[in-house]
Amino acid sequence: MSQRMRINGGIVDRSKPLSFEFDGKQLQGFAGDTLASALLANDIRFVGRSFKYHRPRGIFTAGPEEPNALVQLRRGPYQEPNTRATVAELYDGLHAASQNYRGSLNFDLMAVNDLFAPFLSAGFYYKTFMWPQAFWEKVYEPAIRASAGLGRLSGKDDPDIYDKGFLHCDILVIGAGPAGLMAALTAGRSGARVILADEDFAPGGRLNAETHEINGGDAQGWTASVLSELKSLPNVRLMKRTTVYGAYDHGVYGALEKSTDHLPMSGGKPRQILWRIYSKRAVLCAGATERSIAFGNNDRPGVMLAGAVRAYANRWGVAPGRNVAIFTNNDDGWRTATDLAAKGVSIAAVIDTRSGAAPADVAGATIAMGASIVDTKGRKGISAVTLSNGTTVPVDCLAVSGGWSPNVHLTCHQRGRPDWADEIAAFVPGKDLPVGMSVAGAAKGALTLAACLQEGAKAGAQAAQDLGLTASMAEIPEASDEASAITPFWHVTESKGRAWIDLQNDVTAKDVQLAKREGYRSVELLKRYTTLGMATDQGKTANVLGLAVLAEASGKSIPETGTTIFRPPYTPVPIAAFAGRSRGKDFRPTRLTPGHEWAAEQGAVFVEAGMWLRGQWFPKPGETHWRESVDREVLATRKSVGICDVTTLGKIDVQGRDAAEFLNKVYANGFAKLPVGKVRYGLMLREDGMVMDDGTTARLSENHFVMTTTTANAVGVFRHMEFCRQCLWPDLDVHLISATEQFAQYAVAGPNARKLLQKIVDPEFDISNDAFPFMGCGEITVCGGTPARLFRISFSGELAYEIAVPSRYGDGLIRALMAAGEEFDAVPYGTEALSVMRIEKGHPAGNELNGQTTARDMGMGRMVSKKKDSIGSILSERPELNREDGLALVGFRPVDRARQLKSGAHFIPKGKTPSLENDEGWMTSVAYSPTLGHSIGLGFIKRGSDRLGETIVAADPIRGESIEVEIVSPHFFDPEGERVRA
């Protein structure tokens, strides 16, 4: 099919024809086309159905503000709905489809909605779906969901990759139109680090779309020479296809670069990059957006903004119609008439709402001054316009200009409010701009070329000077101030047909008036009630017009009516770009211990603990249930010896002359007198007296301690201690550094633990019970000279040690330990067995240290030393925390030993109903004890330590189970602790 609407001129590359497909039709365009310009070149104007009424719609604009021409691009998993054809760069093989219809675009079954339009007015959801209530979920919502939305997602994983990045500059110039080019040039020549970002693939802004002259030559030539200078400056980064979508605090801007959207495939590179740009100054040169006029049936395919019509002619060499009418309230609209006429396109009529003399001659056109258009004809494309004077003019394209609105969006992203400027009948940037931002050119309301060039240069120079650079005002290129006078005109009130304001959301002038009558006087409420200004275009062509109609209906001025708040993003940003690489397992880092590879070789089942992966249990062949593995690991450890990777515990190196005093202050129990070569269990409280964390701390030398924390609290405890060191007691000589990563550490537990270790600890180190008693520690060497630290501590209740070596030897050590343990049938055990053994011993862990419990609750109240001050000591004395009937940690076992306890169950006295007032506490941890042969639990219950032997109900209403349990000591296993000292 030939490109029958292609005319001369433009900046498309006619030597590079491109094939593409739209709704199954094979078409051709040229390099430099957008999908929209290529469709128009092929005389395709009807490209989609409207959101609510499914009315035929065409291409309305030539830029990012497009409300109508939303299409689905690409196929299969690459399919992307709701893409604006006006900014989709054409590439060879592009596949596009129209959307939002049932049946076909031409015969849309949903178009029946249009007949019901009187019932689908503003707020129809709220009025219609009220009754019966039960219908909402079952009938209304599914029906609404089925008909809502425009395009469709593929439902498959997106195969493209996305990236993020950080850029830094002195001056960020947003927009590469005439003002932006001058700003970047001036700032760039000053030596400032400049980023010039433009959403288009061809920088130049409106210069590409107009027939302006600069320095006596054509504007495109000037643009090319400026771009070439900018490219030659090493301090300037020119970013095409990059939309700055948001202004954030401290000069930070969000930008989306579409790196490969213009290519058939992304070739393994990120399709889009979400940039965070740090700037010292920003110059906003975002241009202006044209708006429409509300009149009857102003939404038909072929009705377009006047600036867009001449953009297609001038930039892309495409005539949007053969017989064009212009409807305008300003001088700029006339440029469309003269530009098109100069290209040989027939102009049928120019209708100007202003009275007086016509600003220009247009050969062969009917000129109607002081007139308006009241209606249009043509269902799938405009065929005629009816004027207010009653005449009807046949046309196939109507170019409308209601004036230009500066793109103030980014100036308002930090709650700035725009000001109304009467002289251009539009909002301009207000005074409260984001820090470091200035505005130049059309975005500031300077709508003529000479003013844009001048302002851009000034803003660029000013920004550079602000940063202490010497900026000479570049020679301002010569250009003229084209005619741009406007007399505001918003709404042809005598129109009988529906006068559309927001084409994307199908909002009419009548909807706005109705909303006002129903009491929605605030513009923010109007937006939510009518949906004016919502969705992908955020009302770029509609908002000001809607406000004007609301103002007209309320008898107020537009500035009195106000605007809605502009929020990022300026144009749609795919969620995939926000996600970047954070997909699947790349969502967050995983921490692996040096023994991980070995554990994986053993077939360990891993569990996430914080960001760590820890071996949960180590199944043996034939074991079909995790309990079999865990029971075996526990029994083998208690019988002989087991080895557990405890590398993940936090390790903090504490040094300094005041290290002991420091620990004495952060721990509730005493540490000042801990002898060198000894380890002590420590309990850390929060300032409010609740338990924060526990662990052991070893004194390696007079001024050197190493603390362990729980895995989960490692970072929090370190942060807390840094706060204490830097802010609470800055006079102490104490220094902290994390040593968690430095050491691989293994617990070796069980009656044969010492025998096993004696095989690998170098013989000069005596680790006999006398030489190395319970709670001893020391620096030793193993396996012929490898330095190690040995701690005789026990979480399992067995004779146990923890041995640490530099991480590089972690893999070697676990292999050596297992080899040395072979003769003792040593087993590796995981976090489940660890947990079983600590519950058997009654040691509290994360479930008990939940931030709501005190040392007293834990049965460790006497550990809070009153011979010294420590964090949390005073507030732990609060009466409420020391009630007679306070909670106490005790053990529980089922009366019927065959039953399983459940953690989370609440304790209710026998014979009472499970309710809040009868609640006496809760079960924190449970396990099946293979040692005892039945289920055991730990939990908090009121006056627990006085109630040993009592039977109570562990009620679990959520899981529908209640079982009788007996209150017992939490020390189920070896309560005297003989084994640990063996």
Place this chain on the structure above:
Amino acid sequence: MPDMTLKPKTPLNGYSETFGATVLEEIAGMGLVSIATPRGGVDALQGAVQSAYGCALPPTGSSTIGNDGAIRLMGLQPGQVFALFAYDGDTAVTEIEKALGDNGYYTDQSDSWAMLHLSGSAAIDALARICPLDLDASVFPDGTVARTVMEHMGVIVLREGTDGFLLMAARSSAANFLHAVEQSVRNVT
């Protein structure tokens, strides 16, 4: 009894890859020791450093090179520098103690960090994908050192020369860190 000598492993098993003119490789065989300044002892430490290494203690954010290039001191926070030096043994702290005596508090960090060296024409563009810092030579010249976060992982960055960077990240997440840097290089080359 099998031979019980423990074999050391590096965090990234000696990774090394070339992407055009850009090279990414693991650095091993280095000693890394944190040196904390005792309260009131900055002059003594400064003096010890000067006489042992012939360089000054670096202020936070910068580094100094001593002993004709054999050791680099990196200022990481007030009162804390890291000493980085070629060393293959297991007792890096002893090496520093020998030189500086009891003028500082020393903690071995040699096994705490995975070290990657990224160099070449794409280095800065690659790092821009994950590193929030401005690495332009005008603000991050040779020898600059900084702590930052890349892809949720804490990283120490040291600039070495015009387009070389030493990156240090936690050993436990070394594989993820390598993936992050490698992906960044792939995305820009």
